[in-house]
Each structure stands twice: as C-alpha cells, then as structure tokens.
Amino acid sequence: MPSGWDKPELDLSAADWRSGSQGAGDVQIAFVEGFIAMRNAARPENPSLIFTPAEWHAFVLNARDGEFDLT
Template identity: 85%
Template sequence: MTTTAQTPSGWDKPELDLSNADWQSGSQGAGDVQIAFVEGFIAMRNAARPGSPSLIFAPDEWRAFVMNAREGEFDLT
C-alpha cells in the first residue's frame, strides 16, 4: 500500500511497504547499496543497515541519477 507524505519543501514522496521488496545488488551481494522496484518507484537502501530508512525515487529521478552516474558526475577525484 502506498501513502503520500508531504515534505517541508512541498514535494510529495510515497511511503511504500517495502517488507516484501525484492532487493537487488549490482555487485552480487557485496555492495553497500541495494535497490528494489516497488509500485512503479525505485527504493534504495544501505545493505549493511537494511532496517534504516530507504530513499524513494520516481522513475524520472532514477533515470537522471543513473545517467549522471554513467557520465561520471559522482566520481571521486
């Protein structure tokens, strides 16, 4: 079930039920980040702390994040 929470900035983010999410890791379980596709959104969590809050992305936000990561925007120098 999805509910929407109003954030201070006025942007709505869904509160998803992630209890049955199929979490995936790009590094075959050895990575620090896992993602799950739930109800048309993408959830991201810290694999080392699965009970901590997850980040929720709309599909357009996720696409922008992935494209910028591919282009090296988040690379450490």
C-alpha cells in the same frame, strides 16, 4: 512531510531487494509500486531513498558520467 514531497509512504517490508551485478555492493534497489527504493545493504533498517522513474533515470545517467565520483 517536506514541501515538494510527492511520494507515497511505501511498504518495503516485502520488497525484492537486489544488489549490484557482482553482488558485492553495499547498495540495494527494489522496484515498488512504480517507484525505485535504494538502501544501504549494511544497514537495511535505516531509511531508504525513494526515486520516481524520472529521478532514477537522471541519477543513473549522472552516475555513469562520473558526477558522483569522489575519488
């Protein structure tokens, strides 16, 4: 486990994965045990990213501000 990793091993097998509002995105999220899991819908067997609520909030705000826009 990497230093600074303070998130539990979550059982995502029964997670309620949700797609974007249009349902056409490649990213899905699920709310599990107070954390937010994010995965690639095209490859759900790959590892998921796990966010605390504060991390998720910062990610969403920065995404809305275009910080991750690669175009």
